[in-house]
Amino acid sequence: MAHANSTSHGSNYLNHEKGLWSWLTTVDHKRIGLMYLATVLTYFLVGGIFALLIRLELFTPGGGNLITAQTYNRFFTYHGAIMVFLVIIPAIPGSIGNFVLPMMVGAKDVAFPKLNLFSYYVYLAGGIFATLALFLGGADTGWTFYTPYSIRTSGAVILVVFGAFIAGFASILTALNFIITIHKLRAQGQSWSRLPLLCWSLYATSVIQILATPVLAITLALLIFERVFKIGIFDPALGGDAVLFQHFFWFYSHPAVYIMILPAMGVISEIIPVFSRKPIFGYKAIALASFGIALVAFIVWGHHMFVTGQSELANFVFSLLTMFVAVPTGVKVFSWVGTMYKGSLTFNAPMKYAMGFIELFTIGGLTGVFLATLPIDVHLTDTYFVIAHFHYVMVGGTIMGFVGGMHYWFPKVTGKMYNESSASVAFWLILLGFNLTFFPQFIAGAQGMPRRYWSYLPEFTLMNQLSTIGSWFLAVGFAWTAIYMIRDARKGPKAGDNPWGAGTLEWQSPSPPPHDNFPVDPVVTTWPYDYRGIKI
């Protein structure tokens, strides 16, 4: 290592080199992970503020109590685009994945550290483009950019689309790095069947990212061409096909749903066995299920389009195939609960979040079966039922997994321990706030309330008010989490190297880890979920 001879280096990755410049130019996967984390959380804050404003406007039925219709439409566009492209997709792979994956396989870094740094800047550039659009005319297309509306409306649609386009390349590069790292840099003795489940799920995610993201890129590029050069692709007025865009868009965005959820499933698969002191139940089934989901993910996009005039045959096939997504998903959930059976359970924050994940994700998954069922979807699609469904999956699933993971690896990343009772308060606020925010939306949706409505009929008032009140609980819960995490990262008590008694390799390294991750190259002799030899 070129820098090993310098004497001023500290003992761990945090003080190995000092100064802002050393962070901005670092190729250390751990530091890059933290840079992703900081950026993702910043966007989470921004996207969250838009969500709160949306909910505030919806506190009363008629429109315009707070913002005009045009402003409202911009806000839900920003909320959706920021949360999907800049938060949920990169959140776990970019931050937790970057930090943990190389350590889990016992490597010094990812396979291509410089490419890793580059991908962070690509992501940042995408975010900056999208953010610029807020100030240069805005966009009111919704995060789905449906044509022909997105071609005809005024504003800086191109900038937002270009931002999402660029951010896509960041995920492709990260995915490449992960796949090659897993293939080439595994520690001695770490056979495939000893690979931690987080690595398996990041692997499956990466495969989807590499295969699906280019389709999004092409679609968004076509959209930009059509807007700029008026070539008829998606706008019937120019000779295009309005629905074609939706096919292209969902060909990416359905698999993207699994890009968003699989990493969280990986995190949950790490947490539950550790806090049950018992091997993960059905390791092979869980690993396989990730790939089963990834495969089916590519052939179900049409379930977003049951009412677009798509042929009956297409609806038949897409509905049937979508049913099969539920099978591997169910296998995972049953296996997690099965892991707890005859365990010895403790309920630190990571475990609380894992259990919260199971509660919310189960509701999200079951309501997904409603939407997969053709006639049921006809009534429920484009209503608040769909909004509730995907928030249960994306927030109840991905964000719970993400926050659970942030607590789980907190001692490894910072070398300090967070305060358990502070975390408990936040967890309950978030769990209750979440259910209060989103459960009423199922009911409003079944009653018929359409999505993307700035003004709604009086019969939906109660459900909307409950939802708005819930959003404040959620906000307080997340704000409190930010406060105590920053506090404890600085002043928390020292954490040991392996405070949870986990079996994956990252816990064999000191907390926080040295620049090169491991003082001596680790050798793997057992699979990671056997806790019989580990003392806490």
Next chain:
Amino acid sequence: MLFREAYALGLPSQGTDVAVIWDHLYLFLLWLSVFFFILVVGGMLYFAVKYKKSSGAKPKYIVDNHALELFWTIVPTILLLVIFGWGWSVYKKMVHAPTNAMEIRVIGKQWLWNFQYDDGRVLTNEVYVPQNVPVKFVMSSEDVIHGFFIPNFRVKSDVVPGMFTTIWFEAKQAGEHQVFCTEYCGASHSLMLAKVKVLEADKWEAFKRGKPVQVTGAKPEASLTQLSLPEQGAKLVAAKGCNACHNATGDAGGIGPTYKGLFGHDVELADGSTVKADENYIRESIMTPTAKIVKGYNPVMPPFQGIVNETEMNAIIAYIKSLQ
């Protein structure tokens, strides 16, 4: 009825037979979901109490159990196939209109619905249909994608520019049924509402002959002639879809200018000139809106030539006059 209310968790009323079979399937899914939720989350909480470390639980080394895993793969698969089959049978009834269905054409445009009858009549944001007769809507869009949704009938379809889509229903309940636009279509998407007005046979005959009809269950409306001219105008601007873009509150944030304080004042136009808002200016603004564009607004107002007649025009002008 009470039984249904308690179990249906706020489902809209059942306006058609399709809605009835739809509700059966929905409630089946609902209770199946409740069962699985209790199984998974209840099981998890039970384990959490039973095997918590503080009560001295010792972990058992279990890695997997193939029989159990096979069981929880196969049983859900079978259940899902059953759900799919049931769904398909309901779906076919939902989308296959009987061949004798009466056709009405629906045109969506930002942000109103026009309904075109065989006899040439065009209604905006309200459509009268006969009770117990299958009706088919053949729908298209003049601009972007819209969505046509009647919750009480459990039917919905996108309304797509460049092609026709259809829905059908046979309404069992006379009265008014709400219509929503469900595909986001821009600023006034949430105001793009309409009503399906289902008439009993005798009222339907009257409607066909052009007579005014009182819709069952609707607030007893004073017939137009019992209202003052400005009151008639207020009803008309709501019925013709003007309110998707205009308001009477003086709020400047809309798609089009507010009516308040318009009449008799100078209007600044996009080309820099000004014009006094008198009767002729308002007529022109409604019939050929692109003739003079108000400064600060986009030329998006559709022409109402042929849709607003002279009697209606006078009422609308009187209404705008009254908003000083």
